[in-house]
Amino acid sequence: MTEPTAYPKPRTCPFSVDPDYARLREERPVEKVPMMGGDHAWLVTRHDLVRQVLGDPRLSSDRRRPGFPQFSANQQSVFRDLPPAMIGMDAPEHTAARRAVLGEFTVRRIEAMRPRIQQIVDECIDGILAGPRPVDLVSTLSLPVPSLVICELLGVPYADHDFFQQRSSRLVHRTTPLEQRISSARELRAYLEELVSAKERDLPDDLLGRQARKQRESGEIDHSALVSSAFLLLVAGHETTANMISLSTLALIENPEQRAEIVADPAKTLPAVEELLRYFSIVEGATSRVAVADVEIGGVLIRAGEGVMALTSAANRDPEAFERPDELDIDRKARHHVAFGFGPHQCLGQNLARMELQIVVDALFRRVPNLRLAVPVEDLPVKSEASVFGLYELPVTW
Numbered sequence: 063m064t065e066p067t068a069y070p071k072p073r074t075c076p077f078s079v080d081p082d083y084a085r086l087r088e089e090r091p092v093e094k095v096p097m098m099g100g101d102h103a104w105l106v107t108r109h110d111l112v113r114q115v116l117g118d119p120r121l122s123s124d125r126r127r128p129g130f131p132q133f134s135a136n137q138q139s140v141f142r143d144l145p146p147a148m149i150g151m152d153a154p155e156h157t158a159a160r161r162a163v164l165g166e167f168t169v170r171r172i173e174a175m176r177p178r179i180q181q182i183v184d185e186c187i188d189g190i191l192a193g194p195r196p197v198d199l200v201s202t203l204s205l206p207v208p209s210l211v212i213c214e215l216l217g218v219p220y221a222d223h224d225f226f227q228q229r230s231s232r233l234v235h236r237t238t239p240l241e242q243r244i245s246s247a248r249e250l251r252a253y254l255e256e257l258v259s260a261k262e263r264d265l266p267d268d269l270l271g272r273q274a275r276k277q278r279e280s281g282e283i284d285h286s287a288l289v290s291s292a293f294l295l296l297v298a299g300h301e302t303t304a305n306m307i308s309l310s311t312l313a314l315i316e317n318p319e320q321r322a323e324i325v326a327d328p329a330k331t332l333p334a335v336e337e338l339l340r341y342f343s344i345v346e347g348a349t350s351r352v353a354v355a356d357v358e359i360g361g362v363l364i365r366a367g368e369g370v371m372a373l374t375s376a377a378n379r380d381p382e383a384f385e386r387p388d389e390l391d392i393d394r395k396a397r398h399h400v401a402f403g404f405g406p407h408q409c410l411g412q413n414l415a416r417m418e419l420q421i422v423v424d425a426l427f428r429r430v431p432n433l434r435l436a437v438p439v440e441d442l443p444v445k446s447e448a449s450v451f452g453l454y455e456l457p458v459t460w
């Protein structure tokens with residue numbers, strides 16, 4: 063049974079985080095708490111300490127280690143029989159796995175994708191404007207944009223989007239029954255096994271094909287590692303950005319002055335995206351670790367084998383790091399937020415995510431200036447039990 067006070071707390075309001083996080087940050091920024099999965103772990107809520115945790119090599123990302131924080135009962139069994147991806151590795155394996163694909167995510171490489179991303183966004187908005195009102199923005203914009211982009215980058219057929227979107231979504235929901243999470247992970251892995259084998263045969267000019275070619279040229283062929291990278295990139299590449307598109311749209315609908323500022327001056331969009339990332343801090347579970355040695359954080363001794371959860375949503379609302387942290391303020395300089403994590407595992411796709419968000423925000427509010435909610439904000443269905451926060455639906459009209 064999950065204790066009623068277990069962490070992380072369900073998020074019920076799109077705009078606020080649980081008030082308990084502020085109390086903990088103030089009184090006991092490193093505190094042992096019961097986790098949703100049953101055991102206890104250290105919850106870290108202060109901005110400087112969250113960065114310290116995420117930068118410390120004595121805190122491991124290996125989800126298979128005993129003591130790694132669990133967000134649902136038997137969470138470990140979901141991934142136990144799957145080879146780990148870079149997000150679950152430590153140096154030196156992590157360094158090598160990350161380095162293998164790093165070149166695909168440089169600012170220059172991502173910038174080269176801009177015209178195609180713009181086209182994808184424009185086509186989605188054309189479709190919305192040509193269709194009936196109200197419309198659900200999640201299924202017509204938030205999900206298709208990052209899914210199409212990651213499919214084209216990796217070389218995954220977009221025609222299979224229902225299959226992988228559904229399995230990814232089941233995987234990141236803490237309330238999905240265990241058997242369904244295990245079968246979702248296995249089915250997705252099996253699908254990518256087959257896809258990667260085809261890439262290894264044909265060596266097409268897409269990310270997976272280029273990786274397969276590199277492996278063949280170096281003689282270090284590791285089929286399983288390539289499948290793991292494909293799995294992580296496919297899930298992380300659409301689930302996160304999709305939720306940020308929905309929430310950013312909602313926030314700018316609800317804050318018309320700030321939205322008008324962006325429409326009047328496109329130079330404001332990127333800083334606004336940074337602030338939206340801070341404000342929503344949608345990724346909750348991924349920034350967890352387990353100590354492999356005794357470590358002192360904020361004057362508290364964390365013993366080897368104990369779990370630590372660095373709570374980015376609390377850190378990003380730390381008044382020591384951001385003035386008036388509970389307010390959305392696109393004019394603040396929010397770049398030091400930790401919504402993409404910090405340290406060696408800091409989000410590999412962050413440049414891509416920023417660009418997708420920037421293009422969507424610019425295009426949507428310029429082309430649909432009177433975009434508004436079609437239901438009261440209180441009626442929006444929120445993903446309160448997901449390890450990536452977001453909205454299930456966003457009905458809008460204009």
Ligand code: HEM
Binds near residue numbers: 116123349409411415
């Ligand atoms: C890692 C957030 C979009 C790929 C992370 C981490 C966070 C995060 C917090 C750190 C996990 C840790 O510390 O262990 C986000 C958010 C996104 C986003 C908020 C969207 C707004 C993307 C996209 C991609 C991506 C679009 C791929 C195209 C990855 C990968 C890692 C990662 C591969 C693991 C990096 C490593 O372990 O070295 N992301 N992400 N993410 N993200 Fe993202």
